[in-house]
Amino acid sequence: MAAKNQQNAKGPFTYAVEDGVAVITFDIPKEPVNTLSPEVGAAFTELIERAESDEAVRGVVFISGKKDAFIAGAKIEMIQAVKSAAEATDLARTGQAGFDRLEALKKPVVAAINGACLGGGLEWALACTYRVATDHPKTRLGLPETQLGLIPGAGGTQRLPELIGAQAALDLILTGKQVRASKAKKLGMVDEVVPTQLLLEVAKKRALELAAGSLRVQRQRGPGVRETLGVSRGLASVFNRLKQPQVWQELALEDNPLGRKVLFDQARKQLLAKTRGNYPAQERALEVVRIGLEQGRRAGLEAEAEAFGRLAVSETSKNLVSIFFAQTALKKDTGVSDASVKPREVRHVGVVGGGLMGGGIAFVSASKMGVPVRIKDQDDAGVGRALKYVNGLFEERAKKRQLTRREAEQQAARVTATTDLSGFKRADVVVEAVFEDLDLKHRVIKEIESVTGEDCIFASNTSSIPITDLARGSSRPQNVIGMHYFSPVHKMPLLEIITHPGTAPWVTATAVEMGKRQGKTVIVVNDGAGFYTSRILAPYLNETAYLLEEGADIAELDRALVDFGFPVGPVTLLDEVGIDVAAKVGPLMEKAFGERLKTPTALDRVVADGRLGRKTKKGFYRYEDGKKAGVDTSVYALLPKAERKPMDRAVMAERCTLQMVNEAIRCLGEGILRSARDGDIGAVFGLGFPPYLGGPFRFVDVMGPAKVLSRLEHYQEQHGVRFTPAPLLVELARNDKRFHAD
Secondary structure, eight states: OOOEEEEEOSSSEEEEEETTEEEEEEOOTTOSSOOBOHHHHHHHHHHHHHHHHOTTOOEEEEEEOSSSEEEOOBOHHHHHTOOSHHHHHHHHHHHHHHHHHHHTOSSOEEEEEOSEEETHHHHHHHTSSEEEEEOOTTOEEEOGGGGGTOOOOSSHHHHHHHHHOHHHHHHHHHHOOEEEHHHHHHHTSOSEEEOGGGHHHHHHHHHHHHHHTSSEEOOOSSTTTHHHHSEESOSHHHHHHHTSHHHHHHHHHHSSHHHHHHHHHHHHHHHHHHHTTOOHHHHHHHHHHHHHHHHOHHHHHHHHHHHHHHHHTSHHHHHHHHHHHHHHHHHTOOSSSOTTOOOOOOOOEEEEOOSHHHHHHHHHIIIIIOOOEEEEOSSHHHHHHHHHHHHHHHHHHHHTTSSOHHHHHHHHTTEEEESSSTTOTTOSEEEEOOOSOHHHHHHHHHHHHHHSOTTOEEEEOOSSSOHHHHHTTOSOGGGEEEEEEOSSTTTOOEEEEEEOTTOOHHHHHHHHHHHHHTTOEEEEEEOOTTTTHHHHHHHHHHHHHHHHHHTOOHHHHHHHHHHHTOSSOHHHHHHHHOHHHHHHHHHHHHHHHGGGGOOOGGGHHHHHTTOOBGGGTBSSEEEETTEEEEEOGGGGGGSSOOSOOOOOHHHHHHHHHHHHHHHHHHHHHTTSSSOHHHHHHHHHHHHOOOGGGTSHHHHHHHHOHHHHHHHHHHHHHHHOGGGOOOHHHHHHHHHTOOSSOO
16 A cells, blocks of 8 residues: 555645655635635745655655646736736746746656646646646646736746747747647647546656656757657657658747747737737737747746736736636626526427528537437428538537547437427427518417427527517417527627516526536627617628718728727628628617617618628629638729728727727616626627727726717717717716726
8 A cells, every 4th residue: 555644734735745756736625726826836835845855755746636627827816906017027926936946846746637727727837847637628738818918927938938849839828729638748738648547646657757767858949849759768759750841940940040030020920910919918928939039048037027017917908807707707697686596407409490500509509518409490401401510510520639530420419300390399498590580480489389398498599689579479478588699609609698578587597507508608688679789780880881881991991990809890791791681680770779770871782783792702892712802892883982082990990889889888778788797798709899908898998988978979970860979878977987896
């Protein structure tokens, strides 16, 4: 039996010596995940120094006591609490010093990684001698700091490039993406991948082998070869790797001044093409990595700490962190105010309509929720298309190795399709995704209610028809709710749930829980024309049409909003959504809200000409082989003014954005939204409102309600009633208040 000497140490660590290996277990009591703080670092340093001085200890294993999580990173609240850049810089230096001490330990330290190993958690692991990770699906490694407007601040910008090369490291650091253990091993981030149940056993064995010298880590600093050198058990694999041309390309780029300049100039160019200069963290990260490569680690660490300090107190970081906290809060939100209301179990899902939306809903239900899904379409051809689309999505995941071939086949088998209502009797929730026609949806409701149980929820994926109107066609109006997904469903993160006055609370709670199980960020809004997202999108697209009427150049208008921070320009969006769809929704909004949301006539002749957008391969842009191929300048002849004129990009961006922001404020004032938090999340995750601005309500808080009001009044004088400021904005400006308390 292994000799053990266990003792609870200071703080959240347990220290035990087992057969010459000090096993340090990190487990913060009553917390779902482990996070880092100076106090945690100090306690850990005490323990590694104890292990270093203990003659009975030959090696150290560092492991988490959490079931499926290693370390989630630094405690965000700690970073949020800093008052100055200098304070944040000192925080980074403290972390760097702690990991430098760990790296310099005279005895080998093995990081035993199971679950999320992110941010400071990965920086911690990188400072260890050796890294073993499990093949568990929840084991992910990454440096996501840039997603919060920060950079890794405890050595990550230096150790990761040293380990896997600058190109691969920059890909991870600049995007903030996470990789599975198998990919991490391929990159060289971890040395070994093992089954979960063997993690501790293998980690202890490797610690002893490293101490004895029978296992030697020989990672060379030359970029491009590090990931294959790994642990030396023979040189044949190294020489084979060196025969590959991409290795020499990486070495040439990273290991000489001219090559580095080419590498970083190209990286900066590609970066700015994506960020448009709106995300300073990525630019600082690029610069810090460059400094480390050119001037050495010490200079790189100092540059890292200083950049971290400045970014930690930046407005961009504060806005991105606010989105993070809003998402976290929504994960706990049931969608109802009564805490006693619990969601009911959803074991079977029905989907009516097998198009892209219906197929996407079926896919996330089968893959994420793990439940059987039955699709109904009007004919055999529709059924075939639905199954082909769903199977294609599973095939795509298998090709990307997100699933094994067997897992993909098993999950795809959960989805079946039919032209009748067979298989719907057991459905707990039925989601309809048919055309936006009230009479058609009423017929679908009656058909579904004729075969389902009394407690079956009927959810509509409508984007514009009020749920109250839909419920009038139901014999169980309390079971009717809106579940508005965004296209493509398997990629878009938001689910907007819409309740009408008669929706039963348990129905809302069940729909919210179902959305979370589908991997969605869920907001709940009250009923009204266009709900929230479609309603605030309408004036945004209206203003786009007005600008086109006035003579705006299509490409310049799109560029203006992309430069501002939207993922695509508004004219491109019109082509993607369908110009005819926008033309149909417009009158509905005008009917509900009057002159203020009157649809301009700019689109009428465009639609009449058969230009419906990408789906007809003809819109504002040309499409060749399924790809956008530039502006179709012949469309200008269909607009009120054929001649184009120069227009200020900043003005175009401001006009469109203020329309969306002003309408969002109206939705909050009218009770469509439950909170400004939900409004920010809905706009960012549903419509691509620039994340660096934190959402429409954060945008107003930062800019100041009085200034936003002044800009709206300016445009109201120029363009009339459509820029009339929301009453709630006027009230906030008058009383010098903000939407968010923090």
